Amino acid sequence: MAQVHLRDVVKNYGPLEVVHSINLDIADNEFVVLVGPSGCGKSTTLRMIAGLEEISGGEIFIGDNVVNDLPPRERNISMVFQNYALYPHMTVRENLGFSLKIAKRPQAEIDKAVDEAAEILSLTPLLDRKPGALSGGQRQRVAMGRAIVRHPDVFLFDEPLSNLDAKLRTQMRVEIKKLHQKVRSTIVYVTHDQVEAMTLADRIVIMRDGHIEQIGTPLDVFENPVNTFVATFIGSPPMNLLNGVVRDGAVVLEDGTTVPVPPGYQAREGQAVQLGMRADNVMPVGHSLPPTEHMAQIEMDVNLTEPLGTETLLFAELAGAEVQAKMLNPRPVEAGERMTFQVMLDKCHLFDAESGAALRG
């Protein structure tokens, strides 16, 4: 049971600084997901918490202790690696019991802990196999089992599902969530898959280029992105961004279309902005959710459709940019058809065109 705190943590590789003074507080039993594009420093951050990577500056706390100078084995953590890192020369049973054996626990206790972990992860029939004789998903479960036998203070996961096929990934995602409910422990989880992040996390940490861009609950980062990076990174399909200029309390897009400034946002007269709207909030009239207080209407040409069954994704063009929209109760749509769309303004966002920051009033 432990919290984790990062205070101004910096990582340099020689002259190259790859993690820039990040601060993060993780509560006891919290499931925190670090997410961001490739190379943004997620793994490095996780490995610094694990003690596999020295930190170049700042402090890391696990529980109430500064662990900067503690080797991994003294931090009471477990880690699941992207390639699983199972010991190929040991059976599944030996893999699971390895940490307890190193800790010189009595054999009876090791057996009990291994059986228990195997039970939780349905590994019991595989206990006497070597990792080489397991499927990808089974190896993944062994890696998780190896992490849980010791009841660590903190679990660290580095993209544990990225080597699995899509179906198995969804299945394991559920298992990990269940596991968290069962073992109740602090988890730091790294992924570059925003769906994984949204579904698993209590709180999401979005990183870019060694900086933390935003920390918040999945809903929070989805509904209130602090900048265009977070806005486009979280959510699928990515948020539509349209360039425009503010005139008389409305955003004038490049082709002259005007859309009122969304409620809750504020911009200077003449400021270059980007209007952000998700596909879920742009729907053709007659195929949309019931109108709310703040609505706007725009006309667009539909170029392409992607029927998904209960809804159809429409690719339209507005002011030289592609806009994705959703159509409920779909009807067939011809390419090139001009349609009127309803925009739910209270779900839209306004960002500064230059800095990308949200213009919250």
Added chain:
Amino acid sequence: MASNAAHRTRRRALKWLHFFGLFLAMMVLCVPGLWVVLNSFRPTVEIMAKPPVWIPNELNLDHYRAMFGGVGEGGVPVLTYFRNSLIISVTSTVIALLVGMSGGYAFARFRFKGKAWIFVGLMCTRAVPGVALSLPLFIIFARVGIIDTHFGMILTYVAMNVPFTIWLIDGFFRQIPPSLAEAAQIDGCTRWQAFWQVEFPVAKAGIASAGIFAFLTSWNEYALASQLTRSVTSKTMPVGLLDFQAEFTLNWGGMCALAVLMIIPALILTFLVQKHLIAGLTFGGVKG
């Protein structure tokens, strides 16, 4: 139908060609060895016969008996040579493996200045033919007073084998993902324990094969040993073969008998370790 039959004949012809090729290759490999073994068991007359006698008329242990017999009757100090060979080969192999493991691990895992050049340098030492070194080595060893000693030979063979063992073992450690040792450290190992508990057992097969190479190199080496050993205190078996060479005669039978004794331990070792090699080469702890 016709094309089917033609196809079948062609396939059969190919198969026979295949067998024939294999047979030729195996013959090239095996006949000299067989000849040596055969010669060690038959009388000198038959060995020297022209045209050669392929099917022996008579097999006996005369050459072996003579070899182990007194010095006067064509005997040579076989057991002493065997002991020398064993001491020198085993010791130099163990040392070469220890150095090779440390060096190979360092090359595989750590980053340090001049790594690439040191590696190239090590490989370059392999480009120098051993014989070219025999005279300089002889002079230096004579000065230092380690000519004709086990120590001198061990030193020579360690120097000969280390670049090779480092190179081989480096390759094997490179195949082991660093995350294995990291996982072990998280599981409670020190860096040192992580090596011995995880990385070493996984690389064991590779290290064993490097060991065989080092051992066989030392065991069979002749050029340097013939210069640096003088007497029974350090002569190895390959050098001992020359004892059968008198001024005008060559005791082929005796030579072959000693050669057989030389081959046997090497074969046994290879067989022992080979099982290990195959068992160890299945590698599935990481994604696959």
